[in-house]
Amino acid sequence: MTTLRIEPRSLTGTLRVPSSKSMGHRALVCAALAQGSSQVEGVSVSRDILATCDCLRQLGAVITSREETGGRTAFTVEGTRPHQVGTEMDCGESGSTLRFLIPLAALTGDAFTFQGSGKLGSRPLEPYEVIFRQQGLVFRKGSARDNFPLTVQGPLRPGHFTLPGDVSSQFISGLLFALPLLEGESTLEITGKLESQSYIALTLSALQKYGITIEHENYRRYRIPGNQQYQPREGAVEGDYSQAAFWLTAGMLGRTISLLGMDPDSLQGDKAIIPILQKMGGQVVFEGDRLVSRPGTPIGTTIDAADCPDIIPVLTVAAALSQGHTEIIHAERLRLKECDRLKAMATELNKLGARITEKPDGLSIDGVEELSGGTVDCWNDHRIAMSLAVASILCREPLTLMGAECVSKSYPEFWQDFKTLGGQYEQCNG
Ligand SMILES: O=C(O)C1=C[C@@H](OP(=O)(O)O)[C@@H](O)[C@H](O)C1
Numbered sequence: 001m002t003t004l005r006i007e008p009r010s011l012t013g014t015l016r017v018p019s020s021k022s023m024g025h026r027a028l029v030c031a032a033l034a035q036g037s038s039q040v041e042g043v044s045v046s047r048d049i050l051a052t053c054d055c056l057r058q059l060g061a062v063i064t065s066r067e068e069t070g071g072r073t074a075f076t077v078e079g080t081r082p083h084q085v086g087t088e089m090d091c092g093e094s095g096s097t098l099r100f101l102i103p104l105a106a107l108t109g110d111a112f113t114f115q116g117s118g119k120l121g122s123r124p125l126e127p128y129e130v131i132f133r134q135q136g137l138v139f140r141k142g143s144a145r146d147n148f149p150l151t152v153q154g155p156l157r158p159g160h161f162t163l164p165g166d167v168s169s170q171f172i173s174g175l176l177f178a179l180p181l182l183e184g185e186s187t188l189e190i191t192g193k194l195e196s197q198s199y200i201a202l203t204l205s206a207l208q209k210y211g212i213t214i215e216h217e218n219y220r221r222y223r224i225p226g227n228q229q230y231q232p233r234e235g236a237v238e239g240d241y242s243q244a245a246f247w248l249t250a251g252m253l254g255r256t257i258s259l260l261g262m263d264p265d266s267l268q269g270d271k272a273i274i275p276i277l278q279k280m281g282g283q284v285v286f287e288g289d290r291l292v293s294r295p296g297t298p299i300g301t302t303i304d305a306a307d308c309p310d311i312i313p314v315l316t317v318a319a320a321l322s323q324g325h326t327e328i329i330h331a332e333r334l335r336l337k338e339c340d341r342l343k344a345m346a347t348e349l350n351k352l353g354a355r356i357t358e359k360p361d362g363l364s365i366d367g368v369e370e371l372s373g374g375t376v377d378c379w380n381d382h383r384i385a386m387s388l389a390v391a392s393i394l395c396r397e398p399l400t401l402m403g404a405e406c407v408s409k410s411y412p413e414f415w416q417d418f419k420t421l422g423g424q425y426e427q428c429n430g
């Protein structure tokens with residue numbers, strides 16, 4: 001475990017944010033299903049992206065990579081119709097990888113064993129379990145409390161599917177990737193509240209780029225013609241708004257930060273970080289090719305997490321340091337991520353003198369002017385680690401962060417970038 005002692009200080013400067021992890025996963029999945037050679041360029045390699053590549057290889061895709069300038073990677077993907085090459089699918093800690101790959105493995109009719117680490121074994125899979133049971137397919141979990149090792153076996157058949165809309169949109173994306181390859185038409189209906197809809201929009205956009213047609217009514221009912229073929233293509237992955245959110249918040253709480261590589265017309269739901277910070281009094285604007293965040297005096301507000309769960313941890317930091325009161329609502333799903341993110345942020349920031357009350361589906365926050373500093377834990381969750389790093393800006397005393405290495409799940413260069421912006425830390429252990 002890596003423990004860092006961070007000196008409180010404002011960050012400032014210019015950075016190129018990593019490429020979107022969500023869009024990277026989608027491009028790699030689509031490329032692996034397209035017969036022929038695709039190029040997925042400008043990718044920031046993280047543990048989650050590597051897990052997706054490894055699993056796609058077990059289904060026959062041949063994936064090679066070369067380094068581009070600026071530390072990015074270009075993947076060449078020779079796609080194919082999924083067939084069994086290996087039997088083990090190691091998803092690491094990546095929920096996206098697990099939920100996207102299960103239906104793809106079930107296209108083959110062969111048995112696959114999924115493995116994973118961290119909290120992934122206890123993150124929900126029931127929506128798929130129900131579908132596999134309905135079709136009489138194998139879906140064998142390690143135990144009632146741990147999904148792993150998970151054995152699944154298709155072949156999945158076309159038909160009418162239903163999925164709940166409020167557990168994880170990743171189940172919906174996963175089925176949307178697989179169903180176009182079945183031999184007949186399928187329909188998919190979403191029941192209950194629909195959250196993380198923007199992620200389904202990202203999936204539909206990736207599918208369309210790779211030549212797949214899906215019709216939908218308001219994201220709740222889908223018609224998925226069968227016998228479709230993914231078409232290979234070349235494309236680069238844009239900057240990640242979920243990661244930009246850390247630096248934009250740091251800009252509001254400290255000194256000016258400029259980000260390169262962000263698409264103003266992005267479909268990413270986490271682009272909501274811009275209007276939310278603006279509503280809190282932040283000055284976040286595009287100036288030419290830069291997205292600039294200038295210091296402001298944050299004020300409390302209501303933040304709806306339904307469509308942008310991943311930026312809530314860092315917005316909790318902004319709210320904890322705002323004037324007045326903030327309510328974070330519709331955030332129940334944050335408890336199902338790499339850790340219980342509502343509990344983690346309330347527990348760790350309260351250790352530093354924040355005034356946060358946990359509610360079943362959100363957080364109630366009374367702002368304070370500054371935090372004390374002290375020792376906090378990252379809960380083995382990259383977004384908690386990066387959010388706490390941003391909180392260090394307004395600590396009176398140094399902040400000791402335990403488990404800082406977990407950022408590599410999505411952003412291995414985070415600590416380097418933190419330093420580039422003037423952050424100061426030293427490692428306290430090996
Ligand atoms: O599809 C995706 O790329 C993701 C969907 C979201 O999950 P939920 O749909 O479970 O909220 C998000 O939290 C996750 O980091 C990435």
Ligand SMILES: C=C(OP(=O)(O)O)C(=O)O
Pocket residue numbers: 048093094095096097310337338383410
């Ligand atoms: C929840 C996340 O990812 P995943 O669900 O893919 O593990 C995340 O990156 O914050």
